[in-house]
Amino acid sequence: MQLTWPRLQMQRNDESEAILKDRNRRPLGHQKWTWRSAANPSQNGNPCDPHMRLNRIGLLDFLQFRLGDTVAREDLNSLSHSQDVAITVNSTCYLETGILPEMIAPKISLSLAEKLDLLPALASITLTVFWALLTSLWRSAAYPKTLVLHIGYAAFRKATARLTVAQMQYAxxxxxxxxxxxxxxxxxxxxxxxxxxxxxxxxxxxxxxxxxxxxxxxxxxxxxxxxxxxxxxxxxxxxxxxxxxxxxxxxxxxxxxxxxxxxxxxxxxxxxxxxxxxxxxxxxxxxxxxxxxxxxxxxxxxxxxxxxxxxxxxxxxxxxxxxxxxxxxxxxxxxxxxxxxxxxxxxxxxxxxxxxxxxxxxxxxxxxxxxxxxxxxxxxxxxxxxxxxxxxxxxxxxxxxxxxxxxxxxxxxxxxxxxxxxxxxxxxxxxxxxxxxxxxxxxxxxxxxxxxxxxxx
Structure with missing residues (x-):
């Protein structure tokens, strides 16, 4: 099996949290998790025990661990990538998993001023769209020939001229x-x-x-x-x-x-x-x-x-x-x-x-x-x-x-x-x-x- 993500160690912190680290023990993120028994969902359990289910709302909706074997998937559409493998070594649970990309490459952060600036920027882009729509009936041949392109191009021109690279990547x-x-x-x-x-x-x-x-x-x-x-x-x-x-x-x-x-x-x-x-x-x-x-x-x-x-x-x-x-x-x-x-x-x-x-x-x-x-x-x-x-x-x-x-x-x-x-x-x-x-x-x-x-x- 070809594994496409780095090995992540899921180190148990308490009953509801885990710290994700890569193979060099560099932290990748501190995430909220919930561990539940597949047999009895009302009971907490050790995530490395057989037949344990790991749930995290919005990230991995379902993973079922079988020690040293491929993780069973029952809901492919809820998962981010196609291959997940759980391995137990010396009572430590390791997970080779497809996770959302921003956990490895976190989404860019903005300063408070940059975030606040998004509001007037959005307003200016919205006004540009309305103006393009208003003037579309008498636009010259120099503009795009269809209404969708006329409005879409105008919005993109305004967005790329008004927003910084960081703001575009953030949005x-x-x-x-x-x-x-x-x-x-x-x-x-x-x-x-x-x-x-x-x-x-x-x-x-x-x-x-x-x-x-x-x-x-x-x-x-x-x-x-x-x-x-x-x-x-x-x-x-x-x-x-x-x-x-x-x-x-x-x-x-x-x-x-x-x-x-x-x-x-x-x-x-x-x-x-x-x-x-x-x-x-x-x-x-x-x-x-x-x-x-x-x-x-x-x-x-x-x-x-x-x-x-x-x-x-x-x-x-x-x-x-x-x-x-x-x-x-x-x-x-x-x-x-x-x-x-x-x-x-x-x-x-x-x-x-x-x-x-x-x-x-x-x-x-x-x-x-x-x-x-x-x-x-x-x-x-x-x-x-x-x-x-x-x-x-x-x-x-x-x-x-x-x-x-x-x-x-x-x-x-x-x-x-x-x-x-x-x-x-x-x-x-x-x-x-x-x-x-x-x-x-x-x-x-x-x-x-x-x-x-x-x-x-």
Whole structure:
């Protein structure tokens, strides 16, 4: 059995509490628990006795211990992860368990002032939504063409400009939480792999599929993956199976959000995801994919394969990867756009996010060709070990000129097959964000990604 979480020691403190520690005896949290006998729920009992039931409202609703054996599950939907094992050593109860991610990586905390500021921020976002709704009837062609996108983009522009990185992370559910909620809702198996170095990999689909697409989510390295990602993944898998008879699964990375970790941590974690998949699949069965900051990581991983990053362990890879998809890749971390006139009305981001998000990612580090593919010479791309590359961008997104400049260099230097798709009238990462806010109309970029995968696999 593959165990995907660190061993946790449940040290009995009193009849109602336990202290969770990792294998190095570092405390992970002090949690309220209730121990009850499975035979007689009204009686308290030793949690390491056979047939004891551990209940914790809101975390693990049911675990039944059998000494040295797999914990029996009778309510899969109430549990966070798919594998739980109880072991008794010298009368001490150990639990290998899937627990809510924030117990290992606690949710970010805010100061009192930052929390109080959320109220006026929420008010300003609400007013923006009402104003977008009010003005929607006479909006110009520069704005998104549907009402859902018009309001959703306006709200996101306001939220990212008004809230700090910390406030956004505080308010949003984590990538891991969104994954668990999505697989529970759609009755899919929850399969999570601990990649080490603070990174997790989540599976959508069968890990034994013929082809694996490793996906790095966007969000300026600072925001988690929303539920739109997992719908996007499932749509790809379903389409390829139904219309192309292709076997594909998605392995998506949860990397440490900035500024909790800075470059090159996220790139190192991205290479760990590839390293893991290479243990079960050949390079010709593997594709890389990412959007925005995730597109940056796709370029960073390919750069590492071609030009080993001095702070990251090399990955032995004798043959080329099958392909790479970059949706709206953030290939320049430049933050000063004061000399440019930028129209954000048709997009979901503004130049205001460039500085805070880039600084959060870089920390005290310096920009280089791994962080800024746009700054690399054409020769940098000559040795990229990938057969095909698809780059997508939105016709209305503010990053389009940067993406076009990157594509020009890529075309000049890359020796493989390269395609550039621009979705007419579409915004930043439209194939994913549009799903998130409930837009039903298919994007041109999304359709091309599906078609390209069908042709490539």
């Amino acid at each position: 949003l559910p984590t990538t891991d939480q969104n994954y668990e909620r999505y697989v529970r809702k759609h009755k899919l198996p929850s399969k999570t792999v601990d990649l080490g170095d603070g990174a997790l990999g989540h599976w959508i689909g069968d890990p034994k599929a013929d082809n694996i697409l490793i996906w790095y989510h966007g969000g300026g390295f600072a925001l988690p993956a929303n539920r739109g990602y997992f719908q996007f993944f499932l749509n790809l898998i379903t389409h390829l199976r139904k219309y192309h008879n292709k076997s594909l699964s998605i392995f998506t990375l949860t990397y440490t959000l900035a500024p909790g970790a800075t470059y090159p941590t996220q790139l190192r974690q991205a290479t760990s995801a590839l390293r893991h998949i290479l243990t079960t699949h050949s390079p010709s069965q593997i594709l890389l994919g990412g959007d925005s900051a995730g597109g940056n990581l796709v370029g960073g991983v390919l750069s590492h394969l071609a030009h080993h990053h001095p702070q990251i362990t090399p990955i032995p890879c004798e043959e080329s990867l099958r392909g790479a998809i970059m949706i709206a890749p953030w290939t320049s971390l430049a933050s000063d756009y004061t000399d440019q006139e930028i129209d954000s009305r048709g997009d979901l981001i503004t130049p205001a996010v460039a500085g805070p998000w880039a600084q959060a990612y870089l920390g005290s580090g310096e920009r280089d060709h791994y962080t800024d593919l746009s700054s690399a010479p054409a020769e940098w791309f000559e040795s990229f070990p990938v057969e095909k590359v698809l780059v997508c961008g939105g016709g209305r997104e503010i990053l389009l000129p940067v993406i076009e400049g990157f594509v020009e260099k890529l075309r000049e230097g890359f020796k493989g097959e390269m395609e550039f798709c621009v979705g007419e009238g579409e915004g930043h990462v439209a194939p994913i964000y549009n799903l998130y806010i409930g837009e039903k109309e298919e994007t041109g970029q999304g359709m091309r990604v599906r078609g390209w995968l069908g042709e490539t696999l």
